[in-house]
Amino acid sequence: MFVKQLTIFVENKFGRIADILDILGKNHIDIRALSIADTSEYGLMRMIVSDPSAAKTLLREAGIIVKITDAIAVPLDHTPGGLSRIMEILRGGGISVSYLYAFVGMYGNDAVVVLKTDKPEETVTLLSQNGITPLGNV
Amino acid sequence: MIYNPQIEQMPRDELKKLQSALLIKQVERMYERVECFRNRMDLNGVKPSHIKSIDDLHLLPFSYKKDLRDYYPYGLFAEPMENIVRLHASSGTTGKQIVVGYTRNDLDNWSGTIARSLSAAGADKNTFLQNAFGYGFFTGGLGIHDGATKIGATLIPIAAGNTQRQITTMVDFGSTMITCTPSYAMYLAEAIEEMGVRDKIKLKAGIFGAEPWSEDMRHAIESKLGIKAYDIYGLSEIQGPGVAYECEYQCGMHICEDLFVAEIIDPDTGEVLPEGSTGELVFTTLAKEGFPVIRYRTRDICSLIYEPCRCGRTHIRMNKPTGRSDDMLIIRGVNVFPSQIEEVLLKVGGDITPNYQIIVDRVNNTDTFDINVEMSDAFLHDEVRSIERLEKSIVDELRSVLGIGVKVHLVNPKSITRSEGKAKRVIDNRKI
Known part of the structure; x- marks a missing residue:
């Protein structure tokens, strides 16, 4: 997604x-x-x-x-270590980040990180496996 | 000094007889051996037997730079390859290079013309000649090289670039003459001034060519280096440097008329213009064996001087070319056609030619070469490195096609000035 x-x-x-x-x-x-x-x-x-x-x-x-x-928009906890957890998952999956930018309150009060990786499809699958569902356009 | 008085001071009626005999022979030979020439002759209904003297030159068909591409690589050679002992190449009007070949006799004649050029600038066997023209496919380096050896000068084949080493060599080896492009001479002159070694150099003269330069530039080089600066003319399609050269009076370049016949034509109609007119310079090679040409359109605009020269040479002179009858640019001594750039952009951009503009300037005596390319969908990417990769591929491709570096700038669409709907392709801000 x-x-x-x-x-x-x-x-x-x-x-x-x-x-x-x-x-x-x-x-x-x-x-x-x-x-x-x-x-x-x-x-x-x-x-x-x-x-x-x-x-x-x-x-x-x-x-x-x-x-x-x-791009992939990943919702995350707006708490310390939130983004770090996402990066750990990607690192564990051998995925490299091309660029990213993070925003707070993109769709409400949560934080969202927009990112592009070298393996977009794999990234979405890997995140989903870890209980994180990337956002679509709203 | 006059290197070859018998030829260089030959009375004009004798010279004309020599030219006529050589032309008749050359036309017969080329008609037999060069398909492109024969076809054009047949098309015009001209037979070699119609050519009875040099006065019949105007009957012959023109030849063009485009021919070198159409018959690439060896289609215009008039000798079997076993007789070709050297190839030189330069950039064509498109991405493809052009190639010319020389027989042993061709090289001998060529070095003879360089020997005349060097002697006219005062060189002899006591001269230490620092040859700072580029070596390789470019005719400048090896052309001067062989001529210097012919007159027995002490040759220093340093080739182009590495200014620090040029100056150290000049001082340590005691160079008395230098050959390079005029803009590099200016650059060297300033570096010598900065290093404060002006009193340690022994240069007396320099021969400069391969790019346009003005009388003002000559005076600047002469006063900064304390030398006499001589001009030399040539192009690889005719031979390379030495087609024409200056004598001590520095009032136009003597054309080696025993080997090359010059005409001035109207570039639009092809008509031969009266003596003294300014127009496009056309050359016929009389004695070339490997790569002879008849009425080759140089695209250089200049005039010829028929008045006898005070030096005693009888060969006519040509004035410095003042421009081109095509869109060719000479940047750092290298021929650049906008069409070459277009071709590269087309290739890199995936079949869409973006709008582009070439900007040439001269900063600190070095030509700057920038290309603004209007950004288009084909070039845009969400990752900076992908765009950078694309820019780099344009730069690399241009470097491999042209042999010189260029800076590419991506600019906004429609930001390149257009006049009557057509973008102005070249902005040349150089004040030469």
């Missing part, structure tokens, strides 16, 4: 992030989780939003390069 994540190319240019967020805000797209990967030349904005395909269309119309990719 995967969650649809937006990946947006952010050119290294003043005000670029503001432009993107402005489009989403004006169109009532709710951002549930967000991270920005910065490189020396450009940024990559990844986000989980209320309506990924509408957001994609809107951004694309504005000439922004955007892609929908699958």
Whole structure:
């Protein structure tokens, strides 16, 4: 079970992030989780939003390069050691993390970690075996 | 000094007779041996027997850089491979390199023209010649090398790059002449100044070529290094360096007319232009055996000087090329065509050519070479390393095609300036 994540190319240019967020805000797209990967030349904005395909269309119309990719959204206890437990499970299963970002209150009061691994299908199976069900889009 | 007075000072009527005899022979030989040439002659209804003197040159068909790709690798050679003793290669207009071949006689003629060039710049057997042109497929290094050996100079085959070692060698070995690209000469001059060894170098002259340079640059090199800076012209399709060279009066490059005939044409109509006009330079090789060409379109724009030179050489001179009749760029001495870049992007981007722009500049006397590529769906990925891998594959692929490094920048779609719907492909900010 995967969650649809937006990946947006952010050119290294003043005000670029503001432009993107402005489009989403004006169109009532709710951002549930967000991270920005910065490189020396450009940024990559990844986000989980209320309506990924509408957001994609809107951004694309504005000439922004955007892609929908699958990620895994894992709910976890918002207590010390919560994320650590998930990582231990992945380590035990020989799974490597490509990136992750964590959010509190994404779907309520719980914490959620959005992650991408080298073996997405195996990750979902392994987590399920450990009683953790990844979230879909809500 | 004039290396070969009999040839270099040959009266013009005699020179014309020599050229005519060589041309007739060359045309007959190529008609028999080079399919591409024969087909074009037949298409134009011209027979070798129609060529009675050099004045009939205009009857012959042109040849083009594209031919080297179409008949790659050996389709235009006029000698069996057993007689070819050397191959040189350079970049073509696309990703594919082009190759030329030399017989023993070709190499001998070539080194003869370099011997003339070096002598005209004052070299002799007492000269310590530091050859800082690139060795390998590039004709600069080995071309100068063989000519230096011919005049008996003490050759220092250091090849291009490693500035520190260039300067140490220059000081320790007592180099009196240097050969390299003009931009590298400027770079060396500044490094010498920084190291404070200007009074330890013994350089008297330098011969520079393989990229465009101006009179201002000549003066800068001459004053910074305290030398005389000579120009040299050549291209591998004709031979390599030594097709034309400067004498001590530095007023245009004498064309080795016993071997190469130059014409200036209108690049659009192909018409031969009157003496002194500026137009596209076209060369015919009179004595080449391995890879001869008839009326080869160099795409260089320049003019020819017919007035006798004070040096006593009778061969006409060509002015420095001022531009190109195609979109070729010369970056760090390497020929770069936008089409080569397009091809690489197409290959890497999965059949979609993204919009791109080439930006060339000169910083600290070194050409900078950047390519802005508009980001597209094909290039976007949610993992940074996947995008970086893609960028790296563009850089690597371009390096292998062009042989020089380039910086690739991913930019926003539609951010590259377009005029009348077409993106401006090349921005050349160099002030040469």
